[in-house]
Amino acid sequence: MKKTVFVFSALIIAILALFQLSKYAYISGDISIEIGIAVIALVFFVIGVYINKKSLRKQKVASPKIDSKKIETLGISKREYEVLIGISEGLSNREIADKLFVSESTIKTHVSNLLVKLDAKRRTQAIQRAKALQILLP
Numbered sequence: 001m002k003k004t005v006f007v008f009s010a011l012i013i014a015i016l017a018l019f020q021l022s023k024y025a026y027i028s029g030d031i032s033i034e035i036g037i038a039v040i041a042l043v044f045f046v047i048g049v050y051i052n053k054k055s056l057r058k059q060k061v062a063s064p065k066i067d068s069k070k071i072e073t074l075g076i077s078k079r080e081y082e083v084l085i086g087i088s089e090g091l092s093n094r095e096i097a098d099k100l101f102v103s104e105s106t107i108k109t110h111v112s113n114l115l116v117k118l119d120a121k122r123r124t125q126a127i128q129r130a131k132a133l134q135i136l137l138p
Helices: 002-028 033-058 068-074 078-088 093-100 104-117 123-132
Strands: none
Touching (some): 002 033, 078 093, 078 104, 078 123
């Protein structure tokens, strides 16, 4: 954090110095206003590219993977996993049933099986446990 504050402080001081230098150069007649604006714009461009490259390097974080072995260990079938994904999307039993082309009572059965297999009492708790077990992406 201290390094970031120092870098930005140094950038601000450098830009202010550049503004003052361009103001004195313009007043003394050494450069035209267009050249001064071009130099300042170029400095801002270089600073922006530098900051962008630095921020892109930090964003490369390994994305979490779904643990398919854990799904098999828990005994969750493919259809139950599809229902679990529907629950995580916030869909109701009717909406999941329509999406998977099955009856609503079948979805209720799958939901109750999931609650038992994930040792959960509610759908939200099942989603939390599934994310903790890395069988759903956060």
